Amino acid sequence: MTPSSSRLWLKSPLAVFTGNDLDAAGGLVITGGEIAEVLAANEQPSAPCDEVFDAGRHVVLPGLINSHHHFYQTLTRAWTPVVNAPLFGWLQNLYPVWARLTPRDLELATRVALAELLLSGCTTAADHHYLFPAGLEQAIDIQVQVVRELGMRATLTRGSMSLGQEDGGLPPQSTVQRPDDILADSERLIGEYHERGAGAVIQIGLAPCSPFSVTRELMAASAELAAREDVRLHTHLAETIDEEDFCADMFGLRTVDYLESVGWLTDRSWLGHGIHFNDEEIARLGAAGTAVAHCPSSNMRLASGIARVVELEAAGVPVGLGVDGSASNDASNMMIEVRQAMYLQRLKYGSQAVTVERALGWATRGSARALGRDDLGQLAPGKQADVAMFTLDELRFSGSHDPLAALLLCGADHADRVMVAGRWRVIDGQLPGLDLAGLIADHSQAARRLISG
Numbered sequence: 001m002t003p004s005s006s007r008l009w010l011k012s013p014l015a016v017f018t019g020n021d022l023d024a025a026g027g028l029v030i031t032g033g034e035i036a037e038v039l040a041a042n043e044q045p046s047a048p049c050d051e052v053f054d055a056g057r058h059v060v061l062p063g064l065i066n067s068h069h070h071f072y073q074t075l076t077r078a079w080t081p082v083v084n085a086p087l088f089g090w091l092q093n094l095y096p097v098w099a100r101l102t103p104r105d106l107e108l109a110t111r112v113a114l115a116e117l118l119l120s121g122c123t124t125a126a127d128h129h130y131l132f133p134a135g136l137e138q139a140i141d142i143q144v145q146v147v148r149e150l151g152m153r154a155t156l157t158r159g160s161m162s163l164g165q166e167d168g169g170l171p172p173q174s175t176v177q178r179p180d181d182i183l184a185d186s187e188r189l190i191g192e193y194h195e196r197g198a199g200a201v202i203q204i205g206l207a208p209c210s211p212f213s214v215t216r217e218l219m220a221a222s223a224e225l226a227a228r229e230d231v232r233l234h235t236h237l238a239e240t241i242d243e244e245d246f247c248a249d250m251f252g253l254r255t256v257d258y259l260e261s262v263g264w265l266t267d268r269s270w271l272g273h274g275i276h277f278n279d280e281e282i283a284r285l286g287a288a289g290t291a292v293a294h295c296p297s298s299n300m301r302l303a304s305g306i307a308r309v310v311e312l313e314a315a316g317v318p319v320g321l322g323v324d325g326s327a328s329n330d331a332s333n334m335m336i337e338v339r340q341a342m343y344l345q346r347l348k349y350g351s352q353a354v355t356v357e358r359a360l361g362w363a364t365r366g367s368a369r370a371l372g373r374d375d376l377g378q379l380a381p382g383k384q385a386d387v388a389m390f391t392l393d394e395l396r397f398s399g400s401h402d403p404l405a406a407l408l409l410c411g412a413d414h415a416d417r418v419m420v421a422g423r424w425r426v427i428d429g430q431l432p433g434l435d436l437a438g439l440i441a442d443h444s445q446a447a448r449r450l451i452s453g
């Protein structure tokens with residue numbers, strides 16, 4: 001742990017990706033939880049440092065930022081009945097299982113997801129939690145505690161479902177809530193937990209689940225509340241053609257027209273998936289500054305389609321990266337996700353348009369923009385000291401030449417060291433203070449109980 005007043009020099013890394021034009025070959029000086037100096041090769045810190053960490057074995061990245069997840073789904077990974085199902089069938093099978101979620105289940109699932117993310121080099125995670133069955137009214141409060149326990153940052157979104165099967169929606173009636181209850185709880189959570197400004201640890205966003213599970217009225221009311229409270233808006237949009245057909249039948253609108261009609265076509269919003277947009281819709285999203293969380297593994301797993309990421313960026317849409325929920329990935333590993341994103345997008349746009357640096361940019365600066373965080377996502381003076389460090393001493397890297405490219409091309413999947421706000425949270429590939437074997441045992445037991453009912 002680095003006391004806030006001490007100065008730490010992460011000296012001369014093997015390779016470094018800053019996410020900007022700065023030369024950081026000489027390393028980083030960290031103090032007070034922030035990056036104080038970025039040093040070029042052979043440059044010395046401007047003042048003596050209390051501690052020097054020789055990073056000569058490490059490839060250094062800004063802490064990875066996950067912009068879309070559903071932590072609770074770690075309890076339903078690789079569940080046989082939905083292994084080969086598309087989105088709507090997958091959801092209809094899983095809703096009744098998820099409706100049994102208890103506070104203890106969510107606590108374990110959140111701890112597993114965050115531990116897995118952190119070990120993969122992720123320092124900030126967004127979660128979209130939209131299940132509040134009787135007894136789980138404190139879902140977000142539970143998540144806040146686990147985030148704090150692991151020493152990460154999170155944007156926890158207060159999700160919601162209000163359009164049940166009886167009213168033409170997809171989820172069972174037992175899983176939906178009254179709009180007044182949703183909005184009152186959203187206000188409570190913002191008041192209790194939302195931190196503003198640089199260095200925030202917990203932020204709260206509002207996140208009606210999807211066009212097929214919430215009413216138009218709740219979408220519009222959520223946008224009004226988010227504007228009044230100055231918090232971000234998140235939802236799933238344009239994930240599948242089934243969703244596009246649903247919007248046409250239910251609202252008589254395409255997805256982006258629907259989004260605009262409820263007041264969401266703004267730079268306050270970021271959208272999970274964002275796959276099925278036409279040229280005109282991409283231009284409108286870019287003009288509005290609405291962001292997209294690209295989720296390549298989930299999109300391939302459910303065969304939902306390939307997001308038009310390069311065209312979205314060209315239009316001005318901030319693009320971040322998300323692992324999506326662990327029932328459709330089924331890993332919570334940000335490094336694997338960067339590799340998947342690079343390869344999926346290369347199939348669409350070619351290898352020269354989708355470089356290693358571009359893919360890493362989605363997982364760092366892009367995700368930071370999606371979450372509205374200009375204090376995260378790059379290595380530069382004044383930014384938060386959130387850093388992920390990888391070594392290349394495993395078999396899979398043997399014989400590799402370009403250290404940064406090797407991370408993605410050889411398939412790095414766990415960090416050796418991770419720092420959040422200047423404090424080490426992963427050391428030698430381990431999470432100090434967390435009994436991982438005990439967690440796996442408890443979580444596995446909860447998963448079995450959840451499925452068996």
Ligand SMILES: [Zn+2]
Nearest residue numbers: 236272324325
């Ligand atoms: Zn999702």
